[in-house]
Amino acid sequence: MTLKELWHRLGSPRWFYQISGGLRRVLGVLALLLLVTGTVWGLAFAPPDYLQGNSFRIMYVHVPSALVAQSAYLLMGVAGVILLVWRMKLADMVLAATVPFGLSMTALALFTGAVWGKPTWGAWWVWDARTTSMLVLLFLYMALYALRQAIPRPETAGRACAVLAIIGVINIPIIKYSVDWWLTLHQPATFRLTSAPSMPAVMWLPLALNTLGIYCFFGANLVGRLRLEILERERGTAWVRERLAGGRL
C-alpha cells in the first residue's frame, strides 16, 4: 500500500476499526513487557546515584510520563491541522481521544516531579522555566477538554479544539529548550540525539525501556479509545450492527 493509499484509507473510520484490533493487541503486549522489565530493573538492579541516592529512581516514572505527555500534545497539533485542512473524521477522533491520556500523563509528570523535588531541591514546587511550562501544558489539556464539552455542535467543537491544539504547540519547544534558554533548577536532558548519555548503561537502559513502554501503552490506549469513538459515532450503521452481532466488540 502506498502512502497516498494509506492516507485515503484513513479517511474511513470503518477501515481503521477493522485493521486496528491486531495493532492494539501487539502494542499492549509490548507495553506490558517493556514497562515491567524497565520498572523492575530501575527499582531493583540500577545502582543508587552517588549524589541523590535512591530518589533518582523516580526518574523512571517522571521522564517517560513527561515525554509522552508532550508527544501526545504534538500529535493533537498534527491532528488539528489535518482536521482543519482535510476534514478527516479520524483526526477529530484523535483530537478527542488523546486528551484524557495526555492530561493524566502531564499530571503524573508534575506530581512525580514535585515528589522528586522535595528530597532533591528541598521544595515541592519551584516556579522554574520547565516546571511552569509543564503546568501550562496541563492547563492546555484541561482547556481542550472543557472546550469540547462546552460547544454543543460536534463539528464546531472539533474545529475549535483543533485551533487551540495548534496554538498550544508553541509550548512544546518552550518546555524542551527551557533548560537551555534559562538558568533553571531543573536538570538538562539525559538523552540527546547527538551524544551519548552521561550516565552508565545500567542506569539509562531501564529509562529507555520505560520510555518505549509508555509510548507503546499510549499507542494501545489511543487505538482503544479511537475504536470506541468510531463505534459511538457510527452507532446504528449496518457495519457496526454486523460487527456486534457476535456479542463482542
Next chain:
Amino acid sequence: MGGHGLYVWLSFATGLAVVLYNLLSVRRRERRYLSEYLDREQRVAGARSAAAFANTNRGVGEP
C-alpha cells in the same frame, strides 16, 4: 532506600494508578457500550415479535 523510600514508592504507585485509570476507563466504556447495544437489540427484537404476533392474530375474534 536511604530514607527516600516513601518518595520512590509514592511515585511508582501513582504511575501504576494512572496506567490503570487509562486502561480501565476504556474497558468500562466498552462494556457499557456493548451492554447498551445488547439491551437495545433485545428491546427491538421484542417489539418486532410483539408486532408480528398482533398481525398474525388480527383475524381472530374480530368480525
